[in-house]
Amino acid sequence: MFRLGILAALFATPALADADGYGHMSGWGYGMGMMFGPILWIIVLGLVVAGIIWFVRSSGVGDQRPGKSDAISELDLRFAKGEIEADDYAARKKLLSDT
Numbered sequence: 001m002f003r004l005g006i007l008a009a010l011f012a013t014p015a016l017a018d019a020d021g022y023g024h025m026s027g028w029g030y031g032m033g034m035m036f037g038p039i040l041w042i043i044v045l046g047l048v049v050a051g052i053i054w055f056v057r058s059s060g061v062g063d064q065r066p067g068k069s070d071a072i073s074e075l076d077l078r079f080a081k082g083e084i085e086a087d088d089y090a091a092r093k094k095l096l097s098d099t
Contacts (some may be wrong), residue, residue, distance in 0.1 A: 071096050 072093065079089040 055093075075089065075092055075096065078084050079086075084092070
């Protein structure tokens, strides 16, 4: 059992595992990976969030601001109910169509 442990320890040494002599991570070491790893993940996360925001804004989800057509339909409804006169209706519709 002791011989098997010594044999395993000899084959598990870094010198035998990396015969080319480049060292851990091909010479980059821990410093470069530790420095650029978190920065890379922050960039990836930022791109994912920006993509989600762009998709939601371009699809029109949540866009419920009243537009010009809502004002004209409200004006048509008020005219149909008889709340405003024909000349007032025409003047307001012209004003809404010009802007």
